[in-house]
Amino acid sequence: MQRLRAGKVSLDVTVWVLLVSMPFWLNWIGGYTSLGSRVLVMALAATALNFLLGFTGVLSFGHAAYFGLGVYGVGLTIKYLIPNTLAGIAVGVVAGTLAAAVIGALIVRLRGIYFAMVTIAFGQVFYFIAYRWNSVTGGDDGLAGFHRLPIATPLGVFDILHSDIAFYYFVLAGFAVSVAIMAALLRSPFGRTLLAIRENERRARFLGIPVDRHIWLSWLISCLFVSLAGAFYALLNNFADPHDLRWDQSGDFVIMAVLGGMRSFWGPLIGAAIFVVLQDYVSSRTENWMSFIGLFFVLIVLFFPRGVLGMFRRRASP
Amino acid sequence: MTQLILFDVFNGLIIGAFYALMALGLSLILNLTGVINFAHGGFLAVGAYLAFTLTPYIGFWGGLIVAPVLTALLGLAVERGLIRPLYGRDPLYSLLLTFGLAFMLEDGTRYIWGPATLPFAIPDWLASPLSSQFFFLTGYRVFMVLLVVAAVIGLFLILNRTRLGMRIRAGTLDLETVSVLGVNTRILRNLNFGLGIYLAGLAGVLAAGMLGLQPTIGSDLIMPSFVAIIIGGLGSLPGTLIGGLLIGVASGLTTVWYPSASEAVIYVMMALILLVRPRGLLGEEGRF
Numbered sequence: 001m002q003r004l005r006a007g008k009v010s011l012d013v014t015v016w017v018l019l020v021s022m023p024f025w026l027n028w029i030g031g032y033t034s035l036g037s038r039v040l041v042m043a044l045a046a047t048a049l050n051f052l053l054g055f056t057g058v059l060s061f062g063h064a065a066y067f068g069l070g071v072y073g074v075g076l077t078i079k080y081l082i083p084n085t086l087a088g089i090a091v092g093v094v095a096g097t098l099a100a101a102v103i104g105a106l107i108v109r110l111r112g113i114y115f116a117m118v119t120i121a122f123g124q125v126f127y128f129i130a131y132r133w134n135s136v137t138g139g140d141d142g143l144a145g146f147h148r149l150p151i152a153t154p155l156g157v158f159d160i161l162h163s164d165i166a167f168y169y170f171v172l173a174g175f176a177v178s179v180a181i182m183a184a185l186l187r188s189p190f191g192r193t194l195l196a197i198r199e200n201e202r203r204a205r206f207l208g209i210p211v212d213r214h215i216w217l218s219w220l221i222s223c224l225f226v227s228l229a230g231a232f233y234a235l236l237n238n239f240a241d242p243h244d245l246r247w248d249q250s251g252d253f254v255i256m257a258v259l260g261g262m263r264s265f266w267g268p269l270i271g272a273a274i275f276v277v278l279q280d281y282v283s284s285r286t287e288n289w290m291s292f293i294g295l296f297f298v299l300i301v302l303f304f305p306r307g308v309l310g311m312f313r314r315r316a317s318p
Numbered sequence: 319m320t321q322l323i324l325f326d327v328f329n330g331l332i333i334g335a336f337y338a339l340m341a342l343g344l345s346l347i348l349n350l351t352g353v354i355n356f357a358h359g360g361f362l363a364v365g366a367y368l369a370f371t372l373t374p375y376i377g378f379w380g381g382l383i384v385a386p387v388l389t390a391l392l393g394l395a396v397e398r399g400l401i402r403p404l405y406g407r408d409p410l411y412s413l414l415l416t417f418g419l420a421f422m423l424e425d426g427t428r429y430i431w432g433p434a435t436l437p438f439a440i441p442d443w444l445a446s447p448l449s450s451q452f453f454f455l456t457g458y459r460v461f462m463v464l465l466v467v468a469a470v471i472g473l474f475l476i477l478n479r480t481r482l483g484m485r486i487r488a489g490t491l492d493l494e495t496v497s498v499l500g501v502n503t504r505i506l507r508n509l510n511f512g513l514g515i516y517l518a519g520l521a522g523v524l525a526a527g528m529l530g531l532q533p534t535i536g537s538d539l540i541m542p543s544f545v546a547i548i549i550g551g552l553g554s555l556p557g558t559l560i561g562g563l564l565i566g567v568a569s570g571l572t573t574v575w576y577p578s579a580s581e582a583v584i585y586v587m588m589a590l591i592l593l594v595r596p597r598g599l600l601g602e603e604g605r606f
Contacts, residue, residue, distance in 0.1 A: 059410050059413070103589075106589060107592065109596055110596060113348070113352060113409045113413075114548075116354065116409065116410075117354060117544055117548060118588075122588075122589075124541045124585060125582055125585040125586075128581040128582045128585075132579075133578070248421075251417045254413075254414060255417075258410070258414065288425055288428075290421045290422075290428075291421065291422050291426060291429070293421055294417075294418040294419060294420070294421030294422035294425065297415065297417055297418025297421070298400065298419060298422070301411045301415040302403065305411055
């Protein structure tokens with residue numbers, strides 16, 4: 001137990017040291033700074049999904065909808081309302097969270113594959129809105145014509161627009177706060193209750209735990225951070241793509257969580273890093289990258305279902 | 319106006335028939351094995367393109383008969399090799415696997431047949447309108463509806479009158495008991511999967527005749543099929559059929575008044591159904 005805890009702390013330290021120092025070694029190993037930001041954004045989304053998937057035991061296959069609402073919330077706000085990065089983020093997160101609250105209330109009583117199917121189907125609503133509402137969202141071409149803006153702080157202007165490295169640290173700060181909140185929630189009695197629901201829902205119900213309300217809250221927290229990730233994603237690309245809302249994107253989040261190990265808190269980060277780098281590499285090498293990503297899905301499911309950290313953990317504990 | 323409404327309702331009915339055909343296959347697989355087959359649309363595309371390739375040699379009718387069978391054989395192989403190891407595990411894994419498979423099938427068809435839309439030739443006498451007043455009533459559309467009706471009747475006859483169908487229905491209720499009674503459930507699940515994929519292939523050939531061939535043809539049709547299943551109620555094949563027709567007609571009618579909402583309307587319907595009747599129209603309570 002002592003050793004396990006020590007291992008956990010050293011994993012935490014390693015993760016943060018690597019993340020904070022990433023801009024300094026990423027170029028050296030052949031990456032580029034915005035690839036690092038992309039890893040962070042996807043890691044935030046996958047970690048948020050995993051809050052629901054790995055720690056509450058509820059399978060959502062429609063998280064791209066809330067991610068995409070974050071993306072479009074930022075894009076539309078900066079383009080049409082206020083040219084302010086933080087206001088954009090706020091609108092994106094509120095939009096995603098509100099939609100999640102309403103849809104969550106509709107589906108919270110469903111379980112298992114039924115829940116998964118309904119989340120998939122609901123995800124498509126927002127895709128079609130973005131796809132069809134040409135005059136506002138740009139339709140299939142996506143929403144262009146906005147970009148992130150420097151942030152004025154009391155200490156001076158933080159120029160995230162022109163400096164990729166400044167933007168990386170901006171995203172890292174958001175990532176750190178989000179991850180810290182999620183970790184704290186999981187350590188709290190609320191988080192322990194979620195684990196109890198994951199392990200045995202019926203028993204949890206008999207103990208008088210309002211299971212549906214807990215699942216709804218977990219869903220809401222998860223969607224909140226996913227839409228925050230979407231907001232960062234829009235700022236990263238200075239562009240909103242309707243494909244960010246599509247079911248393919250939801251599947252990507254799930255595979256990241258599974259690939260890294262969905263029973264570990266850092267699993268999704270590792271999965272996201274592997275997935276983003278691989279996708280970047282494959283799509284620059286071949287037109288048929290979809291086949292490779294598809295094959296990747298199949299191989300992970302068949303041969304690697306516990307993920308990277310899942311493997312380690314099995315080896316570590318006899 | 320009346321004609322316009324009729325046109326859109328009829329169009330919706332045809333689209334609904336597609337959805338139903340596809341959703342019935344999905345539903346068959348889902349009910350017996352608990353696998354959400356994301357790759358169903360991919361199989362549909364494979365069926366369509368196979369028919370396209372075969373038509374010059376064996377004609378439209380030959381393609382219509384052979385292509386779905388070949389697709390079903392591919393389905394049998396996929397179930398045997400990839401999906402069987404996942405039974406009894408978290409449904410997450412079969413979902414992810416078929417998801418990856420959907421990518422591979424879509425990209426595979428794009429690789430082999432190219433990304434451009436290909437025309438799919440149908441016999442001339444089917445392509446002409448039946449009457450000048452109802453210009454939209456081409457022979458092909460009527461033929462399609464009739465064929466879907468025939469396929470659905472055929473499916474329900476198989477399920478209700480044959481030994482295989484009886485076992486599939488029994489297995490849907492309690493696979494373990496069926497297994498204990500001496501039925502080889504591996505073969506049962508395999509054949510059931512093939513039957514579902516056959517329906518996807520058939521829908522593919524029909525869709526090709528109407529929409530032309532595109533690699534994305536399947537992924538465009540799969541989401542409405544999910545909605546059809548949810549509205550009709552998980553676990554109920556008649557429900558799936560009704561759900562498919564219902565959303566087809568609803569999106570057809572929406573096209574009359576507000577075309578850009580024709581896709582979104584089916585999701586609104588789904589939300590309403592979930593609000594008042596979470597198990598769907600004909601779903602059994604507490605099954606899922």
